[in-house]
Amino acid sequence: MSTPLADPLTPVSGPAGGSPSTLPELPEPTRRRWMQWLVLAQVLFVLGVAAAGYATAALGRTITLRTRPVDPRDLLYGDYVNLRYQVSELPGRLWRGTTLPRRHQPAYVLLEPQPDGTYEAVAAFPEKPATTGNQAVLRGSVQDVWRRGLRLRYGLERYYVPEGAGRQLERRQSLRVQVSVAPWGQARITSVEPSAE
């Protein structure tokens, strides 16, 4: 039985000469063997994503970031909240590159702990900087550049909220976000809580 959509048709070659030989079906054993590899690759890929997430939390060091107060109507969007951090917008004087920052350029932001336990940006580099003691580095990418500053994106701007907690977060103006930074630079949110003040 032949169906146009679901199974491969054997097309009729045109009358003109020099038509390429129609691609034959793969032999059944060959196809099945490749298919096993392909499914295995897909499973491994999904497991790899999970492993990367798990390892980042298990092996990384935890820092606390503070979000900027945002319009609460913007904050909750479906199952996740959009977060804007203090370190999302940096004054231009923190930039340590030899050339001016460009859009979509990677940026490494050096963070230092403040007395209240949260981390603030002290400098931004185009290459990964060396750190001392309790400093930490977050990798981001430059989103926007203007005369006095630049906006960065870290891949931490969205938090998938556990059921029901979204409403609670919505009413708060400022949040403290725990972020795990793996030694290889990957970062993920581990928890979000309302700021004390």
Next chain:
Amino acid sequence: MSRKLLETDGREWVQKGIISEAQREQLLDLYPTDATAIGLLPLLGSLLVGLSALSVVAANWQGLPEVVRLALLLGSLCGAYAGGEYFRRRGNLNLGMGLIALGLILFGASIVLTSQLYQLIGYDLTGLLAWAVAGMALTWLYRSRLLFLMTAVISGIVQGYNTGQLGAFSYLTAIGTALGLGYYWWRRPDALLGGVLATGLLWQAALLINHLHVKITWFFIPAMLVYAFGDWQPDRPAGRALQGPPLVAAFLFTLGLALFGESDLYAGQLRAPLLPYLASLAGVLAVSVLGKRQRGRLGSLTDWLLLLPGFYFTGGLPLAIATLVVLYAYSGAVLLRAHQEQNQDRVTLGTVLFIITTAVAYFKLTWGFLDKSLFFLLGGLLLLGLSWWLRRRAAHTFSSSTTPKP
């Protein structure tokens, strides 16, 4: 001849002694049951099952331990592929391919849900790209049109997400789609897939032009490259189908030029740097002409009329009128060739194009000068007369033909 005709009239032919009962059955066997509608069902079915599974799991997602969530995702992924293989082996190809397609959808869902599980947003494209690559591999393994279609759509989604959310264009995705699916289509030419492939590639080309912030006329370089590729395809209907979307884009563009080209502000938006643009266009034209000559289709060279870069002239109204002349030349050429080839579908197409051009020309040339009621009256009469004449012409062609082409 359709099976339906055989089924309804066949018995009468037997009664009249034209064919015997055995011959009738032999004829019926030549035309297996048309299963187009059934072919769509596994596609829709797999989509719906995938969506419902997604929503059920999503509703209870937060309550499940991480390991269970992962196991659920991977279990259904493997289950879908294994089920697909099982049903294919038992000869139920439709259901089998539906399940394989479901497996591909589940792979994409697994990547997204696992990323959410670990709060990984992934501002890189790796996850989505892996999805497209899996689709491509499946297409090649199963030689399946359904999977081809899905891969074209997935690549379009990946590219759309990439340019929209991440602000970058993935050349890897675009080239991968063009080469992977393009070569597949080249070896297994097919009209529907040609249209799908061309549409997918034009979509990515449009995203690229938008991303680069260059003049929109650059769009026609990749678009006409797709068109030229169709020229080289030995299978005529498949090649024609691939050329459909680029031609539609070019026709609409020229129509727009006829309507708005009068204002130099608009024409100025189209002026890409003269030499590089014309050189690229000439290069693509050369590829196309060579292909046409190789396959003996130089007659279709009139398609390139639509690509005449008239917008470089600061002509005002004359430019708009010149564009209208080009449109008339193009649709007239389509009509003429359709009559020569005695191709009913293309006669209809040419008629429609001709009438659209006339409507635009009439609107363009008389809107300002005529009283509005007179405008509509005369316009209506003009179109009615034209369509009557064109239809008569078509009827004349097809009735006078003594040796109609199949």
